[in-house]
Amino acid sequence: MTDTQSPAKAVASQSSGRSALQHLLKGERPYMLYVAFAIMLIVFSLASPWFLSIDNFLNIGRQTTLVSIIAVGMTFVIISRQIDLSVASTLALSGMSASLAMAFVANNWVVGAVAGLGTGALIGLLNGVLTTRLEIPSFLVTLGTLSGARGLALMVTNTKPVIITNEYYFAIFGEGSVLGIPAPILWTLGVTIAGILLLHYSVYGRRVYAAGGNPTAALYSGVHIKQVTTLAFVLTGTLAGLASLILSARSHAARPDVVQGMELDVIASVILGGCSLFGGRGFVLGTLLGSLIIGTLNNGLVLLGVSSSLQLVIKGAIIVAAVAFTRR
Amino acid sequence: MVEQGSIALISAPPLLRVEGVRKRFGGVNALRGVSLEILSGEVHALLGENGAGKSTLIKILSGVHVHDGGSIEIEGKPVSFSSPAQSRDAGVAVVYQDLSLVESLSVADNLLLGREPKTRLGFLRKRQLVAQAEAFLKSQNIPLDARAMVGSLPFAYRQMTEIAKALMGDVRLLILDEPTSALTDDEEKILFEAIREVAARGVGVIYVTHRLNEVFRISNRVTVFRDGQNAGTFVTAQSTMRQLVGAIVGPDHAVLKTDGTASGQGMAQPAGSIESPVLELKGVGNDRLDRASLQLRAGEIHGLAGLIGSGRTEILQTIFGLRPIQSGEAKLDGGSLKGTDPAAAIGLGIALVPEDRHVQGLVLEHSIERNLTLPRLPYFSRLGWLQRRPAGEHANAAMRRLAVKAPSASTLVKNLSGGNQQKVVFGKWNEPRPRVLLLDEPTVGVDVGAREEIYGVIRAAAAAGSGVLLVSSDLSELLQLCDRISIVVDGRITRTIARPEFGGAEDLHHLIQLSQPSEEHAA
Numbered sequence: 001m002t003d004t005q006s007p008a009k010a011v012a013s014q015s016s017g018r019s020a021l022q023h024l025l026k027g028e029r030p031y032m033l034y035v036a037f038a039i040m041l042i043v044f045s046l047a048s049p050w051f052l053s054i055d056n057f058l059n060i061g062r063q064t065t066l067v068s069i070i071a072v073g074m075t076f077v078i079i080s081r082q083i084d085l086s087v088a089s090t091l092a093l094s095g096m097s098a099s100l101a102m103a104f105v106a107n108n109w110v111v112g113a114v115a116g117l118g119t120g121a122l123i124g125l126l127n128g129v130l131t132t133r134l135e136i137p138s139f140l141v142t143l144g145t146l147s148g149a150r151g152l153a154l155m156v157t158n159t160k161p162v163i164i165t166n167e168y169y170f171a172i173f174g175e176g177s178v179l180g181i182p183a184p185i186l187w188t189l190g191v192t193i194a195g196i197l198l199l200h201y202s203v204y205g206r207r208v209y210a211a212g213g214n215p216t217a218a219l220y221s222g223v224h225i226k227q228v229t230t231l232a233f234v235l236t237g238t239l240a241g242l243a244s245l246i247l248s249a250r251s252h253a254a255r256p257d258v259v260q261g262m263e264l265d266v267i268a269s270v271i272l273g274g275c276s277l278f279g280g281r282g283f284v285l286g287t288l289l290g291s292l293i294i295g296t297l298n299n300g301l302v303l304l305g306v307s308s309s310l311q312l313v314i315k316g317a318i319i320v321a322a323v324a325f326t327r328r
Numbered sequence: 329m330v331e332q333g334s335i336a337l338i339s340a341p342p343l344l345r346v347e348g349v350r351k352r353f354g355g356v357n358a359l360r361g362v363s364l365e366i367l368s369g370e371v372h373a374l375l376g377e378n379g380a381g382k383s384t385l386i387k388i389l390s391g392v393h394v395h396d397g398g399s400i401e402i403e404g405k406p407v408s409f410s411s412p413a414q415s416r417d418a419g420v421a422v423v424y425q426d427l428s429l430v431e432s433l434s435v436a437d438n439l440l441l442g443r444e445p446k447t448r449l450g451f452l453r454k455r456q457l458v459a460q461a462e463a464f465l466k467s468q469n470i471p472l473d474a475r476a477m478v479g480s481l482p483f484a485y486r487q488m489t490e491i492a493k494a495l496m497g498d499v500r501l502l503i504l505d506e507p508t509s510a511l512t513d514d515e516e517k518i519l520f521e522a523i524r525e526v527a528a529r530g531v532g533v534i535y536v537t538h539r540l541n542e543v544f545r546i547s548n549r550v551t552v553f554r555d556g557q558n559a560g561t562f563v564t565a566q567s568t569m570r571q572l573v574g575a576i577v578g579p580d581h582a583v584l585k586t587d588g589t590a591s592g593q594g595m596a597q598p599a600g601s602i603e604s605p606v607l608e609l610k611g612v613g614n615d616r617l618d619r620a621s622l623q624l625r626a627g628e629i630h631g632l633a634g635l636i637g638s639g640r641t642e643i644l645q646t647i648f649g650l651r652p653i654q655s656g657e658a659k660l661d662g663g664s665l666k667g668t669d670p671a672a673a674i675g676l677g678i679a680l681v682p683e684d685r686h687v688q689g690l691v692l693e694h695s696i697e698r699n700l701t702l703p704r705l706p707y708f709s710r711l712g713w714l715q716r717r718p719a720g721e722h723a724n725a726a727m728r729r730l731a732v733k734a735p736s737a738s739t740l741v742k743n744l745s746g747g748n749q750q751k752v753v754f755g756k757w758n759e760p761r762p763r764v765l766l767l768d769e770p771t772v773g774v775d776v777g778a779r780e781e782i783y784g785v786i787r788a789a790a791a792a793g794s795g796v797l798l799v800s801s802d803l804s805e806l807l808q809l810c811d812r813i814s815i816v817v818d819g820r821i822t823r824t825i826a827r828p829e830f831g832g833a834e835d836l837h838h839l840i841q842l843s844q845p846s847e848e849h850a851a
Contacts, residue, residue, distance in 0.1 A: 203705045280694065
């Protein structure tokens with residue numbers, strides 16, 4: 001009723017002058033991320049003489065490629081108030097699909113790429129359609145495809161890896177470089193930029209935010225929430241497909257048992273990067289930073305000789321702390 | 329400030345005495361000195377329009393707000409509650425409209441939630457829990473099965489569970505906030521029986537409602553608030569519905585209204601537009617509508633009056649494509665509306681300002697600009713790219729036209745006041761002008777100043793040629809704005825009256841109350 005509303009007090013504190021950079025960083029507390037990242041760099045530089053080198057940074061970039069690329073898609077999914085647990089399995093199945101296509105259809109990198117990306121997109125479409133049309137929570141849908149896609153990947157070759165022999169494929173997705181920057185890092189940059197454009201500069205991006213921020217209000221404003229959400233899943237699946245190409249090009253083979261549990265690193269990156277698990281908030285650059293923080297943490301802890309078991313514990317603690325910060 | 333229609337009281341000290349209580353929210357005077365006396369054992373109805381101050385007083389009594397001035401006494405002792413716990417300890421219990429029960433638990437579990445009987449090891453004593461609950465329900469004469477799952481109960485029994493829960497402990501004053509808004513007639517009878525039982529045990533009951541005929545059925549006395557002040561206290565048995573309506577809407581109301589529209593553009597619709605309505609419903613039916621028929625003309629403000637739950641909102645939702653049209657026909661500019669897709673409705677020029685702006689109207693966590701442009705994104709799209717500059721200009725223009733008070737378009741909507749938030753919801757449909765503007769309770773939760781501004785916006789929309797369909801429970805609002813008013817009962821339109829036939833708010837009130845199928849015995 002009317003009499004409980006507080007009065008017309010507009011908030012006057014917010015300054016209107018916003019730089020273009022701030023405009024990109026729409027998260028609630030993006031500065032926290034920079035501070036955390038900077039502190040981490042300083043600590044590791046002081047603690048390990050090998051940490052502060054170009055080679056090591058390229059190393060971190062390469063190690064985080066897969067997570068970073070998929071996390072860009074996951075940013076869209078989480079902003080639209082959904083979750084995708086199936087990305088690691090999708091990656092595995094897409095890799096098998098790409099390598100088998102090149103082995104049996106035509107040994108051409110385009111065939112492999114289309115097969116890999118297409119498989120990822122299809123699984124994404126399945127996730128999206130089941131979530132929006134049957135109205136099953138995406139947590140359960142993607143828990144199902146996590147298991148199903150992995151099972152299929154293991155089944156097609158009876159758990160054996162498939163060797164890849166196409167040199168173009170290796171160069172484009174794995175071993176090539178431009179101006180000394182390795183291909184995987186270029187792919188990461190490309191996907192991040194595309195993600196920023198799509199989320200922050202396209203009409204679709206606006207609709208993703210609205211669908212997650214308040215689905216009812218979005219519906220009442222004429223947003224096709226089901227389409228918007230489904231597309232976010234397709235995007236994530238396709239990027240998992242791209243990640244599979246990069247991984248298989250690096251190892252010259254596709255294996256069905258790769259990257260198990262990687263979905264947790266992906267989700268952690270997105271949340272660490274300032275996305276709200278409750279939807280409606282987040283930004284792509286934050287996600288990249290979140291992924292780099294996790295990658296740098298892994299790298300630094302290895303250089304410091306911390307045991308891999310303790311690494312897991314430290315990583316877990318940091319992820320929970322980050323979520324505690326981003327929650328309100 | 330002093331009660332106008334006060335009556336001789338029984339000499340015993342009242343259970344609750346509220347004396348000249350005042351409360352301000354920033355610039356808004358919610359309560360300007362209200363008084364109220366509740367005797368133990370009486371059911372005392374509290375009436376008033378939205379914004380009259382009923383909820384504010386209840387929130388003060390329940391410890392949510394603290395009053396700025398005046399005094400509150402319970403059994404002669406002055407009190408001031410700074411927390412709901414304090415109010416509870418003083419024996420005040422409130423049952424709100426939205427229930428706070430755990431549906432997956434039984435009645436007994438809910439009644440003793442948080443104070444379940446336990447063994448020393450912390451195990452639940454199930455049998456004792458049920459026995460305790462049953463004993464309590466029996467002592468209160470409440471006909472509830474303690475083992476029944478709350479989720480499987482009809483609404484009246486859930487309501488009753490809530491009341492029983494409120495009565496656990498030493499309760500002397502029970503406040504019911506519009507308890508019947510979702511009840512059928514039979515359920516209402518059951519609930520009223522339970523309320524009488526409670527009162528018979530010496531508890532004082534404050535019964536807040538919008539429905540006049542309920543007042544006559546359940547209450548001993550009735551107090552009316554208007555604009556944060558007392559507008560009279562009556563012994564129910566000695567008063568008439570006309571008297572109460574008069575107190576609710578106020579003496580100088582009818583005059584004020586006619587002034588409002590005489591100066592407005594309202595009546596000036598030429599007869600020419602009558603031939604071709606912009607929107608026409610012909611016997612539209614679905615799960616909530618029963619052969620609803622309606623003609624909306626361009627430039628007309630057409631009111632929908634009726635009780636909560638009568639189907640007014642559902643008429644708007646059906647036109648907007650949120651509900652299917654299962655029978656009959658809806659036509660916009662002569663073309664058939666298919667329904668089922670708000671995006672298509674928006675594309676055809678239909679706009680909806682929904683009832684609950686927080687849930688349906690706005691993304692609170694997002695900026696004004698994002699909210700304003702959301703339904704118009706196709707206009708700012710070139711090959712899928714968002715045209716930021718035109719979008720920003722669109723937002724700024726809407727903010728200027730509606731006088732939204734905010735530092736900039738990037739201010740988050742959640743930081744705005746109710747009135748400014750509502751202006752943002754209106755602003756979503758500012759440009760291009762909709763053919764049909766559907767408004768569902770557009771001024772609820774809006775302070776007086778912003779309300780006038782919103783009236784201006786509504787009139788301007790009609791003057792620019794939009795057909796406006798206005799749902800409101802505030803009768804003076806309907807009388808002030810509308811060219812025609814249709815009465816909605818049980819999902820159908822029973823009657824449409826034009827401005828020359830309007831009486832005062834009292835007559836409209838009668839039309840609504842008396843057209844209810846089951847109310848004959850009320851007046």
